[in-house]
Amino acid sequence: MPDLAVLGLPIANPVIVGSGLLTDQERNIRRLIERGAGAVVTKTIHPSPPTGLDERILRLPVGMLNSTTYSKRPVNHWLGVLRSFAEDGLPVIASLHADTPAELAALAKDVEATGCRALELGISCLNEEDGLDDDNPDRVYAYTAETRSRTSLPLAVKLAIGEGLHDRVRAAIAGGADAITVSDTIAGAAVAPATGDLELGGVFGYSGPGIKPLVLAAIWQLRRRGFDLPILASGGVTGGRDVADYLAVGAHAAQVYTALHTDMYDTLQRILAETRDLVGPGSQDPAPADTPKEARA
Numbered sequence: 001m002p003d004l005a006v007l008g009l010p011i012a013n014p015v016i017v018g019s020g021l022l023t024d025q026e027r028n029i030r031r032l033i034e035r036g037a038g039a040v041v042t043k044t045i046h047p048s049p050p051t052g053l054d055e056r057i058l059r060l061p062v063g064m065l066n067s068t069t070y071s072k073r074p075v076n077h078w079l080g081v082l083r084s085f086a087e088d089g090l091p092v093i094a095s096l097h098a099d100t101p102a103e104l105a106a107l108a109k110d111v112e113a114t115g116c117r118a119l120e121l122g123i124s125c126l127n128e129e130d131g132l133d134d135d136n137p138d139r140v141y142a143y144t145a146e147t148r149s150r151t152s153l154p155l156a157v158k159l160a161i162g163e164g165l166h167d168r169v170r171a172a173i174a175g176g177a178d179a180i181t182v183s184d185t186i187a188g189a190a191v192a193p194a195t196g197d198l199e200l201g202g203v204f205g206y207s208g209p210g211i212k213p214l215v216l217a218a219i220w221q222l223r224r225r226g227f228d229l230p231i232l233a234s235g236g237v238t239g240g241r242d243v244a245d246y247l248a249v250g251a252h253a254a255q256v257y258t259a260l261h262t263d264m265y266d267t268l269q270r271i272l273a274e275t276r277d278l279v280g281p282g283s284q285d286p287a288p289a290d291t292p293k294e295a296r297a
Contacts, residue, residue: 004038006230006253007118007154007179009091011038014279015243015272018234018255019043019095019122019158021057022264024071026081029092035265036272038253039091044122045078046070046097047107053127057261058190058199063208063236064258065188067200069127070097075107079114086115093118095158097125101146108151119155120232121147121177124184126160127204135160137171144175156232160184161211161218169227179230181255182222183215207258212236216249223250240274247279 004011017023017032017040024043032040049070058065071078078094085092094116098104108119123143124135144157156179157172159165169180188206190199215235222231233246234255246254260267 004253006039006232007093007156009039009093009118011091011253012036013038013272013275014247014251014253015237015268015275016041016093016232016253016255017260017268018257019120020066020257021068022257022260024073026084028264029085030090031265032268033090033092035268037091037268039093039118041093041095041120041255042078042082043071044069044095044097044125045073045075045107045111047075047103048099054201056200059261060190060206060208062210063188063206064261065190065200065204065206066185067127067202067204069125070122075110079110082111082116083114086117092116093120093156095120095122096147097122101142104143105146105150108147108153108155112151112153117153119147119151119153120181121155121157122184124158124160125205126185126187135168136164137167140168141171141175144172144177148176154178156181156230158182158184158234160186161214161235162186165218166222166225166227169222173227173229177229179232179252180222180227181232181234182218183211183235186211186214207235209236209238212242212245216245219246219251220249237271239271240276240278243271243275244278 017037019041029040055068094111157177158181161183185205185207187203189203192199230252233251237256238259243254
């Protein structure tokens with residue numbers, strides 16, 4: 001499998017560990033890279049994450065619900081960790097968010113000073129106390145453009161599939177995004193049989209194999225409509241076949257997360273081995289064969 005690059009980072013393979021509870025610790029991130037991950041995205045760093053929330057995960061027959069938000073570790077802790085990663089030349093992407101575009105831009109500038117080489121803006125989390133009822137193009141543009149004004153680092157904007165995705169992608173591009181991550185978790189719920197109430201106490205983020213067909217369709221449609229920036233696929237990767245499928249519809253790389261909640265390191269290595277078997281030389285053009293030439297990345 002030839003070497004690749006994502007957000008300016010040279011990566012040995014197209015399997016990236018996505019942002020979440022498992023990437024909230026320096027030790028886990030280092031071990032995931034040691035076990036072969038092409039890159040790792042940190043848990044989302046936030047200058048003032050919500051407090052007092054009951055943050056849990058709920059395993060479902062297919063996938064997982066989670067009510068988690070952002071890392072509770074202070075920014076200064078993360079700046080030290082990111083500096084250490086940079087000194088060791090590790091392929092780590094810092095996931096960032098803040099309460100306002102100006103705060104996010106200031107955070108990005110501080111992160112750039114550590115030597116970190118790439119960012120993912122995790123601006124579409126729906127698990128905050130007030131939810132995320134209106135992730136509209138104006139909001140996406142404001143966060144992206146303000147961040148771009150304060151940093152020259154390559155950045156991806158992580159967006160959830162759903163209504164208005166194409167307009168939100170356009171807004172991210174107009175704001176200066178170098179790539180798009182598709183998709184953040186989508187709204188999901190489960191009913192507790194004993195009580196009839198919603199598990200976790202409400203509607204929260206759903207991830208796992210159930211959203212893969214939706215994300216595949218979204219990426220294919222973006223490519224067919226001429227969007228040519230790099231896309232990082234995220235949603236339902238459980239094996240190398242899923243990675244290959246995402247590359248086939250136009251993704252540059254695929255993020256895996258939910259599957260790693262079971263036998264994290266062994267699962268990652270299995271996915272990597274299956275990906276090596278399926279993705280060989282000549283497969284690095286991320287656009288599918290029937291994509292118009294002008295849409296190719």
